[in-house]
Amino acid sequence: MIGLRYVYAVCRPFDLPLQSQLVGIGGAPPALLHHHGLVAVVSTVPEADFSEEALKAHLEDLDWLSATARAHQGVIDALTTVTTPLPLRLATVFRDDSGIRTMIEAREDDFRGVLDRLAGRVEWGVKVFLEPEPAESAAPAPAAAKPASGRDYLRRRRESSHAHEEKWQRAEAFAQSLHERLCRHAEDCRLHAPQNSALSAAPGQNVLNGAYLVPRGRSEEFVELVDRTKDEAPGIRVELTGPWAAYSFTGEER
Structure with missing residues (x-):
């Protein structure tokens, strides 16, 4: 089987061993x-799956992409426990080790600069969701609750739309305030595009999708800050993820 060299990350030399399994x-x-x-940090992968043409085909295979991303992330997570990795984008491959060495030589100044900036730091993710409305009862509504006329129906629709707009505005104001507070407790922060509710398994509408670069020694303080906000706004859900390698602060494509 012909193999290519897959690169997960670049880091400085480290002494602690990676997980044996x-x-x-x-x-x-x-x-x-x-x-x-x-x-x-490298491994050998089959050219049949990672050549340029094969990768184009795999972009249509969500199961393959998901499995590959999980395996890639597993290596990054293991590295994060022993050093500060600079994760490279998914499916970074070279013909052989010579190509990897050439890449390092071409980018070593950038690599060193980013690794110096990220040393001892991790990324935390914080998302804010506007909770979905309670599901309507499956039982038929009483006759008295039905709109008396078309005008009454339109009035109810306007009232419902207005109420939702008010909730959305409150959620946006809360998310902006939270982001500003978290940025003050982080060394750097990024705002990512909100998750598409049609593609995400998370319930509700994503209002904030933020990433925060935090020194490891201050991570507990950061987590406690997020936890204290979770009950501040009824109907709004705050989710914390991490700690991760600092994907959002490497300059690499995710």
């Missing part, structure tokens, strides 16, 4: 390629 894409264990004082 750690595997990456396709079940291959990751290895460390040292070059110019940096380390590329």
Whole structure:
């Protein structure tokens, strides 16, 4: 089987061992390629799956993409426990180790600068959702509750729309306030596009999708701050994820 070299991340040399049972894409264990004082974390993947043409086809295969992303993330998560990795974008592949060394030499100044900035820091994600309205009862409404006329029906629709708009405005104001507070407790922050509710399994409408760069030593304080906000606004849900490698602050495509 012809193989390509897959690169998960670049980091500085580290002493702690990776998990002994750690595997990456396709079940291959990751290895460390040292070059110019940096380390590329790599494994061998089949060219049949990772050539340019094969990847174009796999972009239509959500199951394959999901499994590949999980394996990629698993290696990054393991690295985060022993060092500060600079994760590379999904499906970064080279023909051989020589190509990886050339890439490191071309980008080593950038790599070192980003690794210095991210050292000892992790990313936390915070999302704010406007909770969905309670499901309407399946039982038929009493006759008295039915609109008396078309005009009455339109009035009710306007009132319902107005009430939803007010809730949305309150959620946006809460999200903006929360983001500003969290940014003051983080070294850097990013706002990502809200999640598409049609594609996300999370209930409700995503109002805030933020990422926050926090020193490891202040992570507990940051988590406590988020936890204190979770009951501030009825009908609004706050979700915290992390700690992650600092994907949002590397300059790499996710």
